[in-house]
Amino acid sequence: MAARNGRTVRDLRRENRTAVLQRLYFDGPMSRFSLGPATGLSSGSVTNVVADLLADGLVEEAGSVNSDGGRPRTLLRVSPGSGHMIGVDVGETRVRVELFDLSLAELARTERPLVHRGDNAYDVEVIVGHILDGVTEVLRTAGRIPGELLGVGIGMPGIVEHSAEEGAVVHGQTIGWDAVPLERMLRDSGQLPPHVPYFIDNGAKTLGQAEMWFGAGRGARNAVVVLFGSGVGACVVTDEVEHGRAVEWGHLTVRVQGRRCRCGALGCLEAYAGAEALLERWQEAGGQPPHDTDEETALTAILAAAYPPDGGEPDPVAAAVLAETAEYLGAGLSDLINLFQPERILVGGWAGLQLGARFLETVRTYAHSYALTHPAGRVGIELGRLGPDAVTVGAAILPLADFFARGGRPPSAEVSQDEPPVWRTSLGGRLAQSPARRGPTRAGRTGTAP
Known part of the structure; x- marks a missing residue:
């Protein structure tokens, strides 16, 4: 009816x-x-x-x-135990997979380190394998059955488009991916039952969703959430785009004919403010980042060199590179202020939180100095509150939001719009033999099924 x-x-x-x-x-x-x-x-x-x-x-x-x-x-x-979701963060240095209950309490986690090729590209088969192996491991650890999942959410770098034929397709120029049908590849593995959905989106957008639902963005009508790691990304949340829209903020040009970005263009913000580029600039200026270690450890090293914890002599080269990075980041935030005029800008990601703890006030100062006065005077610039793992939380929110939209019905309980009403199936044989199928009734009318 x-x-x-x-x-x-x-x-x-x-x-x-x-x-x-x-x-x-x-x-x-x-x-x-x-x-x-x-x-x-x-x-x-x-x-x-x-x-x-x-x-x-x-x-x-x-x-x-x-x-x-x-x-x-x-x-x-x-009830927290009435549903379970998996969140996956395909980051710059590792693939992190976490299993959550409905309250978003973590039940199990695993990580798979990433080894990039010389061109910084991600091997598609390796990423797919890490995701599938991680899903299997967290389910086994927590003793959960794959068919009980509400879904698997995945945060990816790059632009994610959706099509009816391929599902989620990833265009990741900085990671060497050109129209990779990631959802179809995961689905074709047959690891999860057909009714358990995959939700794949940009990592900055999943971070933004987590901060808006549970973190520093809660209560704001519009905000920009910045993901600052090896690269740089952002998610814009407005009244018109309630769940956020990922923007390739890291590839705004901040210096004409500037440094080569890993996307191939010159002068991108990411080529100056991303952690990978920051460490490269430190080395080019004569600094000595530790060898054979990940970027997070190297970033800790440059901070320790510029601001020795034991009160020793600071490294002026490290201090200068960090100061320049803070100015570039502030200038980049001013572009977001001028373009979107948000109530809040939230800085997240492992590098953003690590550097923000020391440089946030400096970044605020630069952002206000480069932005237009009126929108700059209305924006608050804060650190995210959900920590460096917020992308996995945001990824898990994708199946959770879908669960809410379906009124709490699990995917396996959904009824196809193409299925006939149950009464038609049950009475199909009788309908075939009914007077309506044979001709006029005693009243002289022809009956028809509704």
């Missing part, structure tokens, strides 16, 4: 379940009495939806609270 606006009763039920689930998830525990005004649903609708969710095991009781002169009201919350 369809409502007047084209929505079916099934649509309305799903929307009501979504409203209650989301309110309990973000603001719970709550009573049935509080859920009414919080969701805009009638008390009868709340009662029916809660009963449905309790029966499905998605919601559980969480104590009680005294009411004004009446019986204590039972509090409800989303």
